[in-house]
Amino acid sequence: MKKLIKVHPDDNVAIALTDLAKGDKIIFEGETVVPLSDVKAKHKISLGDLESGSKIIMYGVLVGKTNIKLPKGALLTIDNVKHLSSKTTEKTTSFNWSPPDVSQWENRIFMGYHREDGQVGTENIWLFFPLVFCENKNIERLKEVFEKELCVEQVSEQRQLLRGLLGGDSEIQEKQPKKSIFENIKVKFITHQGGCGGIRQDSELLAKLLAGYVNNGNVAGATVLSLGCQNLQINVFKEALYKVNPNIKKPVLIYEQQQMGTVDNMLNTVIKDSFLAIKEANKVERKPAPLSKIKLGLECGGSDGFSGISANPTLGHASDVIAALGGSPILSEFPELCGVEQELVNRCVDNEKAEKFLRLMQSYEQSAVDAGSGFDMNPSPGNIKDGLITDAMKSAGAAKKGGTSPITDVLDYTEFVLKPGLNLLCTPGNDVESTTGMVGSGANLVVFTTGLGTPTGNPIAPVVKISSNTILAEKMPDIIDVDTGPVIRGEKSIQEMGEELLEYLIKVASGELVAKADKLGQDDFIPWKRGVSL
Known part of the structure; x- marks a missing residue:
């Protein structure tokens, strides 16, 4: 070696x-x-x-x-x-792309859930969420009711262990897989700390994010709880929903507590209405779809010194294949693109996209500086310990997730992905905030590279974890789906590893494999308040 x-x-x-x-x-x-x-x-x-x-x-x-x-x-x-990075002001050269040979993928399909607007989901989710944090308790009560009654409860190893310590069954019984009463629909729940207080812009941005979740191809419909007096009014949410998709036809059930009286009265109504809607959504079955229907979120977290030479380029090759087939990879985490702006600007299909990217980057960086911080403070202690000692060094490796394809669109936070090809989306580098944002912009599948190990998932989109090194994969097998350590050892090329990853993603998108994050129940959701969050 x-x-x-x-x-x-x-x-x-x-x-x-x-x-x-x-x-x-x-x-x-x-x-x-x-x-x-x-x-x-x-x-x-x-x-x-x-x-x-x-x-x-x-x-x-x-x-x-x-x-x-x-x-x-x-x-x-x-x-x-x-830390030191180059300054970029404009496109400096034309861009010519030599796409990978995709002949072996052109006729490949995944089994997905087809929506009326042409999107295809890798999941079929009925989503419950509040417009304001005051309704979190009611969402949690609904979660307890629906999860207990719609699913056969799986007793965790930890609960069985505690039972033994309390003097009950001391032997841990073999766990039975959690089975849903409905075959084609999953019920998921989101809570958050927003919707009121703060500034009105925070609530408006949250409305757009939640609207993006409802519009995501993975969602069949939604149940929404409102208190009534909060900043994020029902009409604000509806306006955001119809703006992201004027012709949306998904069922969206909305309830306002201050108009419905007691909690029990509201929840009983919500449960009856939602059950009938979920029962109807369960009738949707998986059908063949081309790989062009994949909107692939590209994420990294807990990065190490190998991420930029194994896991990220592996994902970059898969991203290039998806882009060449007409799919939509999504590269986010703008603080982790610092230092590679010139390459990305030159890859933009036109000056308008290049200028928008630079404007978003500069505005974001300035907001960090105004708060007494900066992109140079981005590497975490874990990053530094494992060899990523400057933000530009981290960024240069992180950008490899986006492969080499042209950038067809540049989106601000909560703008929805509509164009095929590589999309740049402005989000923080924070793992959950970034993943939350990509799914809100339409990602129906996410790949998350890591060198240190991160258990992040998402309520409505599968999050597939790939490790940069085999030591991590062997140490945390309950978190890692795919190991790119063979690249480090010289046993496999980036192309070979990328094709192996793509085969795995097709199986996850088709429901044949369950991502480890989903097995762990990692339904993480953190909206970006658009303040400084690196």
């Missing part, structure tokens, strides 16, 4: 593929590189002597600068390297 890898010919640093000992003599690209200290796998070392203030190049782009003199073989750390 190789000990070092240089991602791009122009790079002046290399990534350690395995732990390196101080004084090791490593032959790399015909030259001897000697680590000047012990170097853990995933971290970077200098391939030449660098003066103080020298630019650090990785993935062929500027990712930082030295603040002291670094000799050849020196380990890069947060103490000797600072």
Whole structure:
């Protein structure tokens, strides 16, 4: 196995593929590189002597600068390297794309739920949610009723363990799979802390996000609870819903507590009406659909030094195949695109899209600066510990999720994906906020790359986890769906791994496999309040 890898010919640093000992003599690209200290796998070392203030190049782009003199073989750390990224103002070159060979995928299908507006869902969900946090308790009561009565309860290993400790059955019985009374419909629930208080714009943005969830191809219909006096009024939600889809025909049941009297009176009505609607939605069955109907959310979290050379490029290849077939990959997390703006701008299909992307990026970054922060503060302690020491370094690897295809559209938060091809969507880099936003913009399937392990999921869209390294996959098998560690070991190419991932996604989209996040019940939902959230 190789000990070092240089991602791009122009790079002046290399990534350690395995732990390196101080004084090791490593032959790399015909030259001897000697680590000047012990170097853990995933971290970077200098391939030449660098003066103080020298630019650090990785993935062929500027990712930082030295603040002291670094000799050849020196380990890069947060103490000797600072964030630095290139400034981008406009498109600088035309873009020509050589799409991957998709002949083997052109006639492939997945089994999905067809909607009247032409969207196809990978799930068939009846969704309950409130317009305001005051209704969270009622949503939780409905969840308890519907989940207990519509599903055969599965007693968790932890509950069985506690029973034993309390003096009951000390042996943990084999768990039975959770079975729903209805075969073709799932019932899911969202709660949140918004809808009133704060500023009106927060409620308006939440209305758009919730409208996007109802409009998502994975949703068959919804039950909505309103208190009555909150900022997010029913008419505000309806306006947002009809704006995202003027011809929407899905059943949406809306109830206002202050008009209905007692809690019991309202909940009894909600349960009777919703049960009949769910029973009707259960009649929809999976039917064949082309892969062009996939709207694929591209997410990363708990990233490590291998994410940008294994998991993210693997997802990038799958993204390119989906784009070439007429599907819609969605790349978000704008703070984690800092430093690669020029490449993305040049990939935009026209100047209008390029200008919108730069405007959104600059506005977002300025809001962070105004709050006393900045994109340079984005890498988390976990990122840094595993070799991602600047935001630009993290971004250069994170952007690989978006492959190499043209960018056909640029969307602000809550704008819905309508165009085939790669879409850029403005969201925070925060895992749940970003995933929440992509699904609200139409993603019917999400792939989440991770190097450290993250259990994030979503209420209405499957979230498939892929690991950058095999150690993680073996340590957290209940979270990881696909392991891209073979890329690090040189056993599989990015293309081979990407095709393996795509085969897995087709099975998940068809309901043949259940994503690990769904098995764990990870129904995470966090709206972005549009303040500073990195």
